[in-house]
Amino acid sequence: MRRLPSLTALRFFEESARHMSFNKSATALCVTPGAVSRQIRLLEDALGTKLFDRDHKGIRLTKQGEELLACLSEAFDSIERVTRALSAAKRNERSERKRLTVTAPPTFATRWLSPRLGSLMDAVPDIDLSVRTDIGDDRHCCIRFGHEARADHRSELLFIERHVLVGAMKFAGQSVEALLARVPTLHVLHNDARLTLWPNWLDAAGLSRDYAANGIEFSTLDQAIHAARAGSGLAVVDRNMIADELHDGALAQLSPVESTGPYGYWLDIAGSHAGEDSVQAFAEWLRGEGAKAAQP
Incomplete structure (x- = not known):
């Protein structure tokens, strides 16, 4: 059995890291900024390391955050490519049905x-x-x-x-x-x-x-x-x-x-x-x- 952190938390982290803003990622994810902050904290607690440095100027990725982002971006890109291909194949299958x-x-x-x-x-x-x-x-x-x-x-x-x-x-x-x-x-x-x-x-x-x-x-x-x-x-x-x-x-x-x-x-x-x-x-x-x- 795979021992992975919450996939929801990983998704929220990846979105926040791309926007470098909890507010913008909340808008993209259709949730509140507070929900994003909670998921990031849960992920950091699960990993035992900080992923963002926070100050009055905003948020920045830590070294560990940069490593995780590189891995997640590649993984999510692969998942997206496969799911799009499967959806396209299903659409083609439906289009090939004859009336x-x-x-x-x-x-x-x-x-x-x-x-x-x-x-x-x-x-x-x-x-x-x-x-x-x-x-x-x-x-x-x-x-x-x-x-x-x-x-x-x-x-x-x-x-x-x-x-x-x-x-x-x-x-x-x-x-x-x-x-x-x-x-x-x-x-x-x-x-x-x-x-x-x-x-x-x-x-x-x-x-x-x-x-x-x-x-x-x-x-x-x-x-x-x-x-x-x-x-x-x-x-x-x-x-x-x-x-x-x-x-x-x-x-x-x-x-x-x-x-x-x-x-x-x-x-x-x-x-x-x-x-x-x-x-x-x-x-x-x-x-x-x-x-x-x-x-x-």
Whole structure:
């Protein structure tokens, strides 16, 4: 363990020796002259020697004070150089971080992307991510809900939807046909038309499409999911969007039947951004997460 005098006292001494004035050093240190005098006395007592000669003309360094000043000035200069270099390196590190702006559908951003952001930050730690739900010219890439590639972008399918019939836990174990006969069906609109979730699932289950002829319509999938959780109806939902609800028991899968597509989630990258390292790293991470979602 190092046996050193008070570093505060050493700092006050070095400042006083440079100014040759307790008053000026007090101003520089934002303390009172009395506080400076006390620290100097404490240092002199600790060292057992005088560092300043004091008289009516002011203060002067003693021989011992001159020796200490030479040593301290060199030491403090070294500390200052190192700390400035470290601060500059940190600023450079921050300036090298890349801002990545991504557009994603609201439900996808909330239910699929947000829970995985910890994994993204581990995989790509040097990006500052901005997730938007509106389209803009400054977006580096776009996650899009659709059924085909976009011709004017580098477009790839991340994963296709996997639809299952779900409802509140109070419906678990009951006959699907009996439920469909008395419980409203919940529908999601896309471009003011119902998505074909229900007809596709009923076809896969070998049931009549008439079961879904009526029902309640919502503007977003998230709204339909909340209504299903509340027991207000039955929903056909992409299981990728309700993994937490199925795991926690907030929703029950009411049938083993699963229908796929025709829609899925696509990653679109404009040609002007395709070569950027941050975009490529984000795309690689998305591919890996999309492959996990595609697994049975």
